[in-house]
Amino acid sequence: MPAITLTINNELFSARKEQTILEIAREHGIDIPTLCHFEGLEAMGGCRLCLVELQGSPRPVPACITKAAEGMVITTSSDKLIEYRKMLVELLLAERTHTCSICVQNNNCELQTLAAKLGIDHVRFDYLHQQLPMDASRERFALDHNRCVLCLRCVRVCDAVEGAHTWDVRGRGSTSRIVADLDRPWGNSTSCTDCGKCVQLCPTGALYKKGATVGEMKKERSFLNRILERRRLAAQGRSL
Amino acid sequence: MNRGELAELAEATLQKQQACRLRLLVCCGTPCVAAGAEAVVAALREQLTGLGNLADLELVSTGCQGPCSRGPLLTVLQPGQPEQVWEKVTPELACTVLNTALQQQHLPEQNLLPQDWPFFNRQTRLVLANSGRIDPESLEQYIARGGYESLAQALHEMTPDDVCDGVVQSGLRGRGGGGYPTGLKWQLVRKSSGSRKFVVANGDEGDPGAYMDRSLMESDPHRILEGIAIAGYAIGADQGYIYVRGEYPVAAQRLRKAIKDAERAGLLGSRVLDSSFSFRIDIRIGAGAFVCGEETALLGSIMGRRGQPRIRPPYPAEAGLWGCPTLINNVETFGNIPSIFSIGPQAFSAYGNGKSRGTKVFALCGEVVNNGLIEVPMGIPLREIVYEIGGGLANGATFKAAQTGGPSGGCIPAEKLDTPVDYENLQALGSIMGSGGLIVMGEQSCMVDVARFFMEFCLDESCGKCVPCRTGTVEIYRLLSRICNGSASQRDLQTLEQLCVMMKDTSLCGLGAAAPNPVLSTLRWFRQEYEAHVKDRRCPAGVCSMNELPLHLLGEQLLQRISALRCDGEEY
Amino acid sequence: MSKLRLATAWLGGCSGCHMSLLDLGELLVGLADRIDLVYGPLVDAKQFPEQVDLALIEGAVANLENLELLQQIRRNSRLLVSFGDCAITGNVTSLRNIFKVDDLLTGVYQAGPGSLPRSGEDGHVLPELLPRVLPLHQVVEVDAFIPGCPPDPDRILAAITAALNGEPIQLSEEMRTFG
Numbered sequence: 001m002p003a004i005t006l007t008i009n010n011e012l013f014s015a016r017k018e019q020t021i022l023e024i025a026r027e028h029g030i031d032i033p034t035l036c037h038f039e040g041l042e043a044m045g046g047c048r049l050c051l052v053e054l055q056g057s058p059r060p061v062p063a064c065i066t067k068a069a070e071g072m073v074i075t076t077s078s079d080k081l082i083e084y085r086k087m088l089v090e091l092l093l094a095e096r097t098h099t100c101s102i103c104v105q106n107n108n109c110e111l112q113t114l115a116a117k118l119g120i121d122h123v124r125f126d127y128l129h130q131q132l133p134m135d136a137s138r139e140r141f142a143l144d145h146n147r148c149v150l151c152l153r154c155v156r157v158c159d160a161v162e163g164a165h166t167w168d169v170r171g172r173g174s175t176s177r178i179v180a181d182l183d184r185p186w187g188n189s190t191s192c193t194d195c196g197k198c199v200q201l202c203p204t205g206a207l208y209k210k211g212a213t214v215g216e217m218k219k220e221r222s223f224l225n226r227i228l229e230r231r232r233l234a235a236q237g238r239s240l
Numbered sequence: 241m242n243r244g245e246l247a248e249l250a251e252a253t254l255q256k257q258q259a260c261r262l263r264l265l266v267c268c269g270t271p272c273v274a275a276g277a278e279a280v281v282a283a284l285r286e287q288l289t290g291l292g293n294l295a296d297l298e299l300v301s302t303g304c305q306g307p308c309s310r311g312p313l314l315t316v317l318q319p320g321q322p323e324q325v326w327e328k329v330t331p332e333l334a335c336t337v338l339n340t341a342l343q344q345q346h347l348p349e350q351n352l353l354p355q356d357w358p359f360f361n362r363q364t365r366l367v368l369a370n371s372g373r374i375d376p377e378s379l380e381q382y383i384a385r386g387g388y389e390s391l392a393q394a395l396h397e398m399t400p401d402d403v404c405d406g407v408v409q410s411g412l413r414g415r416g417g418g419g420y421p422t423g424l425k426w427q428l429v430r431k432s433s434g435s436r437k438f439v440v441a442n443g444d445e446g447d448p449g450a451y452m453d454r455s456l457m458e459s460d461p462h463r464i465l466e467g468i469a470i471a472g473y474a475i476g477a478d479q480g481y482i483y484v485r486g487e488y489p490v491a492a493q494r495l496r497k498a499i500k501d502a503e504r505a506g507l508l509g510s511r512v513l514d515s516s517f518s519f520r521i522d523i524r525i526g527a528g529a530f531v532c533g534e535e536t537a538l539l540g541s542i543m544g545r546r547g548q549p550r551i552r553p554p555y556p557a558e559a560g561l562w563g564c565p566t567l568i569n570n571v572e573t574f575g576n577i578p579s580i581f582s583i584g585p586q587a588f589s590a591y592g593n594g595k596s597r598g599t600k601v602f603a604l605c606g607e608v609v610n611n612g613l614i615e616v617p618m619g620i621p622l623r624e625i626v627y628e629i630g631g632g633l634a635n636g637a638t639f640k641a642a643q644t645g646g647p648s649g650g651c652i653p654a655e656k657l658d659t660p661v662d663y664e665n666l667q668a669l670g671s672i673m674g675s676g677g678l679i680v681m682g683e684q685s686c687m688v689d690v691a692r693f694f695m696e697f698c699l700d701e702s703c704g705k706c707v708p709c710r711t712g713t714v715e716i717y718r719l720l721s722r723i724c725n726g727s728a729s730q731r732d733l734q735t736l737e738q739l740c741v742m743m744k745d746t747s748l749c750g751l752g753a754a755a756p757n758p759v760l761s762t763l764r765w766f767r768q769e770y771e772a773h774v775k776d777r778r779c780p781a782g783v784c785s786m787n788e789l790p791l792h793l794l795g796e797q798l799l800q801r802i803s804a805l806r807c808d809g810e811e812y
Numbered sequence: 813m814s815k816l817r818l819a820t821a822w823l824g825g826c827s828g829c830h831m832s833l834l835d836l837g838e839l840l841v842g843l844a845d846r847i848d849l850v851y852g853p854l855v856d857a858k859q860f861p862e863q864v865d866l867a868l869i870e871g872a873v874a875n876l877e878n879l880e881l882l883q884q885i886r887r888n889s890r891l892l893v894s895f896g897d898c899a900i901t902g903n904v905t906s907l908r909n910i911f912k913v914d915d916l917l918t919g920v921y922q923a924g925p926g927s928l929p930r931s932g933e934d935g936h937v938l939p940e941l942l943p944r945v946l947p948l949h950q951v952v953e954v955d956a957f958i959p960g961c962p963p964d965p966d967r968i969l970a971a972i973t974a975a976l977n978g979e980p981i982q983l984s985e986e987m988r989t990f991g
Contacts, residue, residue: 045551046706048746059745059753065551080745087742091711099904100991101897101961107991116988121957122900122949124735125715129909129944150704169546169704172529174714176704791879791951 006072015068018236022050022063025076032076033085033114035092036151037064038201040228042160042235044152047092049085049114052076060084086118094125095174096132097146098204104217105205111149112204128174135180137187140210141199143178148206150176154198161227166192178206197224241506242514243392246383253384258319260298262341265315266334267372269304269455269613270490272311276330277301280312283331287338297342300381303459305372307359309611315372316341325353325360358628359610364591366579366599367572368615371459376494379501382462388507390581394470395515403474404430407577409585411597416442416533416570417645417674418750419596419663425567428557429475432565439472439480440561440568442538446485446530447646448697450677452601453571455613457484457491460575461498465521467574469508470581472519475567480519482571483538485526495523530701534749535568537703548703549749570675572601593619596662600673606642606680607633619660622652626680637682641765645674647694647701648754650761651687670761672754686783687766688773691759692720698755709752712743716759723770726777726786727794733774737763815845816976819864820852820895821885823878824905824945825871829896830854832962833868836969846976860884866975868895868958868968872905873946877939886952891975894948895968897961897990904961906945913941956981959990 002017008025015024020043025032036047043065051060055073060081063074075081092098093115100106132145155167155178166189170179181189199207200219208217230240241249257263264284268277284299291297305313310327314334317323318341326337328351340347353360365371374381382388394403408423429437441464445453457464468480484492499521502508510518524542531537532547539560541547560566576598580588589597596618602625605611609631616625622642626632633639641651644661650671652659659665663673681690699713719736722728740756740763747753763770772778777786788794822830830853836843850864851857860881867889873879886892897903908916917938948954958971958981967987974981 044705045748048706048708048748051746062551062748083738084742084746087739088707088746091707091715093901094715095711097907097910099901099907100989101903103991107989109991112989112991115990116985119985119988121959121983121988122894122947122954124949125739126718126950127902127906127909127947128711128714129906131910150710171704172531172548173699173702173704174710176710791946794879 004068004070006068006070006074008074009076016236017068019068020064021052021061021066021068021072021074024068025063030076032063033118034064035110035114035149035203036153038153038157038228040224040231041153041156041201044156047149047151048088051081051084053078053081082118086120087124089115089118089120090123090125092149093120093123094127095130096148097127097129102214103147103205104208104212104214105147106215108215108218109205110203130174132177135186136210137185138189138192138194139187140194141186141196142208142210143186144206144208145177146206147204148178149204150178151203152178153201153203154178154207157197157201157224160231161224162193162195162197164191164193164195167198200224243396246388246392246507246513249380250383250386250389253380257298257384259296260317261296261319262338263298263300263317264334264338265300265302265305265317265373266329267303267305267311267313267315268301269308269311269372269459270451271308272305272313275311275328277312279331280314280329280334284334284338287335291342300375302372302374303376304368304455304613306363306368306614307353307610307612310353313372316347322355324355326351327353359612359614359631362624362629363615364599364617365615366583366588366591367456367463367575367601368460368613369579370463371455371613374460376459376461377497379462379498379505379507382460386582387462387578388466388513390578391466391469391473391507392513393581394473395513395517400430400474400476403470406580406585407474409589410576410580411589411592411595412573412576412580413596413663414570415572415576415600415675417648417672419673422569422573425557425569426471426474429565429567432558434564436479436562436564437475437477438561438564438566439468439475439477440539440542440556440566441468441480441482441571441574442533442535442568443482443484443488443491443571444526444533444538445488445675446533446701447648447675447677448694449605449643449679450603450646450675452603452613452676454488454491455603456571456575456601457482457488458494461491461494462502463578464495464571464574465498465502465508467577468521469512469519470577471567471569471574473517475565477567478518478520480521481524481542481561482521483524483526483532483542485532486528492523492525499523529703530697531703531749531751534751536749538568539566548705549751551748572676591617593617593660593662594664596664596673600661600676602676602678604630604678604680606678607635607637607682607684608680609634616661618662621658622661623657625661625678626657630680633680633682637684639680640683640685641681641687643671643679643681643690643758644677645672645754645757646677647697648672648751648757649674649677650757651681651690651765653765670757670764672757684781684783686724686779686781687762687769688720688723688779689781689783691762692717692724694758695720695755698751702752702755706746706748706752708743708746709748709755712739712747712752713755715739716743716756720759722788723773724779724784724786725788726773726784727788727790728774729790730774733770815848817850817861817863817865818847818972819850819860819867819885819889820854821860821867821869821871821881822853823869823871823882823899823948824874825896825898826904827853827870828962829868829870829898832896832960832965833968835965837965839965839969843972847972860888862888864889866891866893866972868893868971869899869948870895872898872902873942873948873951874905875939875941879942879951882948882952891955891981892948892952893956893958893971893981894954895958896963897959899948900957900959901990902945902947906947909944913943917941958983959988961991
């Protein structure tokens with residue numbers, strides 16, 4: 001695998017050619033916030049939190065999807081990036097009704113943690129308070145659209161790892177919504193295998209196990225480690 | 241058909257046309273049809289049938305002739321006489337024109353457009369050369385005007401590299417709005433390696449107020465086919481797609497017929513014009529998403545996926561349709577290709593200004609006297625478009641601003657009226673060339689309201705993949721609504737600006753990145769209007785209702801209302 | 813050294829934040845030397861006083877009374893702090909924002925179970941509800957935020973201590989989480 005050299009935050013690093021900026025940064029302990037990204041799933045570049053400044057590029061680029069190249073000069077944190085990331089998470093908090101205090105995922109939520117980490121103590125935008133339904137028709141799991149951030153991890157893991165492609169998206173823009181089996185109640189889905197991968201990968205309390213009450217839902221992902229790691233390496237043309 | 245037969249057919253058709261003592265061209269573009277053009281055609285057809293369908297009288301239902309607000313239009317051609325155009329033609333008027341012309345009397349002057357009308361005289365029609373001159377459904381008429389000759393020339397006299405070079409020399413740039421040099425793109429795709437290559441024409445025109453592509457596809461479909469075929473030859477593709485938006489059924493139907501006719505004539509399909517080049521074109525219909533005008537979303541849609549953009553690189557030139565190198569250009573860009581080879585790349589690049597060469601088609605609309613479709617050389621001052629071609633503002637209004645580039649563009653204020661209209665100059669003003677929508681606004685327009693209109697459009701059309709566009713558009717729209725209804729605070733104005741700048745920098749695709757442009761450009765040129773709304777709760781143009789109150793005032797008003805109720809002893 | 817004039821207020825919330833303040837327990841005794849509690853549900857002042865140094869405001873702005881009081885608090889206070897999630901995000905109080913006010917009132921007081929509340933002497937049953945429940949910073953300038961539902965006592969202590977020391981109130985990452 002050809003090696004390359006690039007600069008991140010004024011430090012020189014060498015890396016493999018097929019790696020993304022995000023992988024290299026994390027390998028060296030440089031923190032870049034992410035939300036829609038999940039190692040081993042195809043990168044989407046939707047949440048825009050991993051935007052980094054790349055010298056010569058007029059706009060910041062998403063680290064999760066941008067492949068490293070020889071001589072790149074990258075800055076992972078700046079006043080502008082910090083401000084942008086804050087605004088993006090604020091937009092997510094305002095978009096749907098993420099009432100942390102009554103959420104199954106309280107204190108175990110990636111969005112909640114991210115907000116605190118980015119220094120968000122209030123949201124400057126209007127809360128949209130969309131009237132969105134819940135789908136509790138499945139026996140073991142439930143879906144609360146009010147907590148969904150549309151990261152599409154569920155869609156991607158269901159398609160690429162479980163191979164069921166139960167989940168997809170309907171509508172567009174701010175009316176986009178996750179749907180099972182071409183917009184049927186999840187309980188009526190015939191493609192869903194009840195594997196629970198979507199539930200465990202969901203960063204918020206949008207997908208959860210029934211029976212959990214406030215703060216009780218913890219996501220257990222270790223059973224996916226091996227398969228996701230294999231996929232991650234395969235994307236770089238390597239194997240375990 | 242081989243090249244010789246093509247020339248013969250052109251000659252024969254031309255002779256037939258020249259032998260006519262009278263040719264009546266009725267504009268059957270969509271606006272003219274809406275104004276009653278079909279009745280005009282029917283009346284004329286009846287008269288001609290009554291006369292026994294003489295071979296030297298020809299009636300043609302053409303595509304768009306241009307001045308759309310004045311339809312239905314009738315153009316009369318007589319040998320040895322200047323052509324004459326009537327506006328707002330009724331069936332009666334059309335019949336009078338026909339009869340007086342047959343009796344060689346003086347033609348009626350009622351509704352006759354002047355010979356030196358600047359709307360026609362100031363234009364340079366290359367792409368629109370055939371629009372309004374031919375029956376869009378007639379292959380012969382297209383051929384009679386030199387159609388497919390450029391393709392024949394490319395196939396028989398030029399190597400694919402020559403063709404790419406020709407396009408580079410012409411200086412043509414993408415007419416969809418991006419302005420990327422077309423020749424360079426062709427060379428890139430030509431050099432890309434792939435088992436197959438594809439050509440895609442983007443006809444998913446969606447800007448409010450823009451209908452250049454629609455009109456071109458409806459009025460001169462073969463021109464686009466020819467442009468695509470030349471591109472296919474140049475880059476080494478054997479398959480092309482035209483992506484037509486679903487709202488343009490007539491365009492799709494005409495293109496379909498054109499493809500069938502061209503295939504039958506050996507101008508498309510296998511062994512085009514007796515050469516070794518084979519090329520098929522198929523139509524793909526959009527399902528009504530603005531974002532599918534973005535190239536990666538469009539390609540996804542053609543492949544049957546959800547129409548949403550993906551991150552570039554890889555660019556379609558490397559990995560487009562099914563991972564193969566794909567050339568994607570706007571239909572107007574393809575419409576320019578036959579002209580480049582018929583007049584020669586040098587002659588083509590003689591038109592224009594700076595790095596913007598050739599001509600540009602604009603849909604001129606809004607508060608101008610002459611609404612319609614125009615084609616002008618790049619670099620023409622905006623003033624000339626508005627005041628000479630457009631005939632100034634309707635009802636004596638004063639020019640306030642012109643919006644170019646639709647919801648992705650910006651406005652140009654009155655003090656910049658002398659700006660040459662080309663890619664660089666418009667960008668310097670914070671607007672873009674865009675696909676060619678040009679909306680003229682008078683003093684009666686409120687710029688905040690205009691920005692809000694475009695933002696409403698964008699929030700509706702955002703695909704929802706990335707956060708800044710999906711939610712940012714909604715929040716910006718709410719802020720603008722508050723400014724328009726009088727309940728905004730100074731801080732809202734500040735948040736608005738922050739959000740716009742962030743969205744421009746962080747959105748995934750061009751739609752999101754350009755969505756704040758109307759706000760940023762109105763803020764740049766008309767900041768005082770925003771201030772008036774927020775500080776003085778006043779809409780200078782008198783458009784916004786301003787019937788809501790900011791919270792602090794709302795509180796006072798409610799309290800007053802309640803104390804009044806209490807005095808009356810009523811319950812509330 | 814003069815004492816810090818502290819006021820608290822309880823707008824559209826559950827009073828949980830005030831309970832959490834009381835949970836400071838004996839630490840409150842230590843603070844008493846340095847603080848004068850001049851207004852709030854925990855003291856018996858009827859009018860919001862002038863020249864307050866620090867105002868901790870619990871709850872969202874849900875009705876006209878909240879709005880009026882908050883505006884007065886802002887006028888009379890040097891530092892205004894959004895105290896708890898309802899004040900900062902609207903939280904549970906704002907869950908009614910998906911309904912129209914009229915539908916809500918009809919649903920709760922007419923179609924719902926039980927009898928209508930009896931009208932007070934002046935016909936003043938409920939303070940008029942605002943069309944939407946709003947976080948404080950959308951109504952007035954807010955100087956600092958103490959998130960949490962309710963905020964842990966140590967978050968409250970950190971904020972009060974900062975104010976006592978004349979430092980800006982900025983909580984650390986682990987003290988900043990909502991919920």
